[in-house]
Amino acid sequence: MKRNSIFLSLLATLNGILIYSQAGNVGINTVTPGSTLTVNGSFAATYRTVxxxxxxxxxxxxxxxxxxxxxxxxxxxxxxxxxxxxxxxxxxxxxxxxxxxxxxxxxxxxxxxxxxxxxxxxxxxxxxxxxxxxxxxxxxxxxxxxxxxSDSIPAAATTYPFSTISTTSRQDLTASTGPYVRREINYPQGTVINTGNVLDISNGRFTAPSDGYYMFYGSTQFDNGNIPGTPNFDFVVLYLMKNYAVSPDNILVQSFQPSPGTLTGRNVSCITYLNKNETVSMAAAAGVTGSPIYQVVVSSFYGYKIAN
The missing domain is CATH 2.60.120 (Jelly Rolls)
Incomplete structure (x- = not known):
């Protein structure tokens, strides 16, 4: 009687688990395991709070x-x-x-x-x-x-700051004649968010508060509509620059467009590693037919830390 009881218990256990093997593979709740171990059902492992x-x-x-x-x-x-x-x-x-x-x-x-x-x-x-x-x-x-x-972006109040800056003001920049003349875009109207004051409004530079990986995005509109004669652009380039004005300039990413007419929009984005106090800013360059200057308008720039 005892043997029968043990046998029935073992049989019930095997029927409940339903373990199969095929060509060296093992399956749980499947008769056709396609991998070394195939589980047709949920999986659980240890969860420990410390x-x-x-x-x-x-x-x-x-x-x-x-x-x-x-x-x-x-x-x-x-x-x-x-x-x-x-x-x-x-x-x-x-x-x-x-x-x-x-x-x-x-x-x-x-x-x-x-x-x-x-x-x-x-x-x-x-x-x-x-x-x-x-x-x-x-x-x-x-x-x-x-x-x-756990969030899509770090909260602004944490040590991983999110900061964004924007302006609708026009900015005069020097046009390139020969070598490209890169000039930083600034934001005289201020900032939307400036966690830890990492953004300098006067030059638009984001200064890393600590070592780590950072995400940046910038955009602007090249617009010569207010320049006398409304001159055409020969080309436009928008940059994200690391440590601007520190020789040599370090271009992180650029967006180039030839012969865009008098109006065009550009945007740039990147992920980069920064040491504490290194900077990233947005800069522009453009060639213009018949004008020593050009203008950018509706500019925005944001940056935040994503990891150490």
């Missing part, structure tokens, strides 16, 4: 750091030979109000796609980070797959 610094466990998968005190979570050390966990992934979310750092173990480093590896990756409040083990034993043993915010 409030203090500590080590990431081999059994962890998703960790939510919920604290008002800064902390560090340290990834597992690389393993030589048997037990090497190449391909293991960890997910982190900073659900608290303080800074979170994800650190590699000992002298190991994290590959964050900037060239040299880094010992730690900062995950600000509201941000998510995804890591994978490279299986290497030294140097960059972990790779940062993704670092992103």
């Amino acid at each position: 409030t203090t610094s500590g080590n990431v466990s081999p059994t962890d998968y998703y960790l939510a750091y919920n604290s008002n005190t800064s902390g560090t979570l340290t990834l597992p050390a690389a393993i030589i030979g048997s037990g090497n966990f190449m391909g293991r992934t960890y997910h982190f979310k900073n659900t608290g109000t303080a800074a979170l750092s994800i650190a590699a173990n000992g002298a190991e480093l994290i590959d964050n796609q900037t060239g040299a590896g880094v010992p730690t990756v900062n995950v600000p409040p509201g941000y998510y980070a995804f890591f994978i083990s490279k299986g290497t034993l030294s140097g960059t043993t972990w790779e940062l797959i993704l670092l992103s915010s």
Whole structure:
């Protein structure tokens, strides 16, 4: 009687799980697994909330750091030979109000796609980070797959400032005769948002408040309608410049248009890494038939930090 009971329990378990195999593949709730493991249904892994610094466990998968005190979570050390966990992934979310750092173990480093590896990756409040083990034993043993915010853009009140500036005033700029003459576009009417006063209204420069990656977008309208004789443009170029007026000028991106007539609009955008106090600004150049100057009008420019 006891044997029958054990057999029936085992049979019920197998029927409930429905595990199949085919050509070396394993399927759960499917008779035709097309991959090494195919799950026809939901998937669950460990979810752990932590409030203090500590080590990431081999059994962890998703960790939510919920604290008002800064902390560090340290990834597992690389393993030589048997037990090497190449391909293991960890997910982190900073659900608290303080800074979170994800650190590699000992002298190991994290590959964050900037060239040299880094010992730690900062995950600000509201941000998510995804890591994978490279299986290497030294140097960059972990790779940062993704670092992103829960919001589409960082809030203006955080340490990741969003700032935007615009004007409908006309600005006179010197036309190019021969080499291109690049001039910054300024915004005498002020700003819409200027978090941390990172935007200089007089020259339109965004100054990085800290090291990191930044997103920029700018647009303007080249308009000679108020220039005597309404001269045509030979060409127009709109730039995003890094560290304008610092030799040599660093052009991040440009938008060029030949022979646009007397009126044309241009826009530029880019993502770039800036060190603290480096600047990005929008500049223009144009050739004009029969005039030493040209004008831009309805100009706007914004920038914000997206990651460390």
